[in-house]
Amino acid sequence: MSQVTGTGDPPQRRGRKLGILLAIGFGGMMLAFCVGDMPFFDSSDRIGPPEPAAADATAAALARATQAQHLCYGWQLDSFERGQPVTLSLGSNGGAGVSVRKAPGCDRWLVVVATVHPASRKRDKLVLQVVDSRDESSSTVMEPGSVGMTDTMFVADTGAGILRAAGALPLIAAENGMVPPVQARPDPAKERALPSVGYDILRGRGGSLKVAVPMMFLSLASLAMVIGVLRRRS
């Protein structure tokens, strides 16, 4: 019975085993990137309602915008539990927990509705829509990127994500000419240490890494081939 990595192996045999390990390693990396798109791999997802204080702050900001623009704003976060649809959070300029449809004095409104499908693949997990009271039967898709987010960022913390989407409604209403623009009047805040956000290039769309890893694999294979040819010629 031969040893797996015996020190008595000839260099070529040890090299072969190391080569196989390298190939398995790179193959595993590539597989991980593919599997990373599967729902069961998304352990970082946090699908739930926003923190009450954050919801109150957003409701207050929307109330200020409503006062200036005479248009009501709201949010609704829907998901599924055991296959059944559930509303995780809703709120409006009338307050956290108050549907914009029932908020006092709100004949005209704009609401952002997020529907999160926990069991779906990453790219199908989130549907973000803006509904206008003038035509509730139709809705406009909101791209998370248009308000500074990504699907991944939203699903990683749906509570924060829905509030960020709601916070953009006064801007969207003004852009679409529904109401005059309004100045944001955010509350004063204190500076904090900024956490790292990692490498930009690794967050590239579709992952530059998904291109880089196979390229690296190909480079390795090419290099190994060249070395092999040169050795045999010498």
Place this chain on the structure above:
Amino acid sequence: MRKRWRTEDRQDVATEPGDAGSLAGEILTVRQALGTLAFSVVVTVAFLVSDGIPDAPSVRRHVDAAYARSPADDIGGDAVAYTSPLKPTGVAAEITDGWRPGRGVADADGVYLRYADDSIVILRRQNGSLILVEKTTTAYPRYLAHVAGHWDR
């Protein structure tokens, strides 16, 4: 007909048929395999540090190539200004489609994107958007009230 290379000195490896690792085994010794590993590490590290090289692809270069410069709107030496006829959410969608931000938020004034070193702030203007590219170190205190709780979480 398959061309034969000189393998007389490597009979121990090349003559084993049906070996799953034959390709790697025929061409790699331990030293060469370690060499390829080192090479891959160098490539990976070069790939990662290219984020900080001025001429490497970056969101800053992307904005410079895609939008019209507006030097009059520069903020001293801190922020480089560009304009676009698109509305802020449209500009943000374009930029984030190619360069995903690490953090981001929008409010009634515009969209605020944070990347590793740079920030892109897209403000609403009469006929489109004003795009300000700035190091995050100076942008964060400038837009603190807008981005607090979002960029720093």
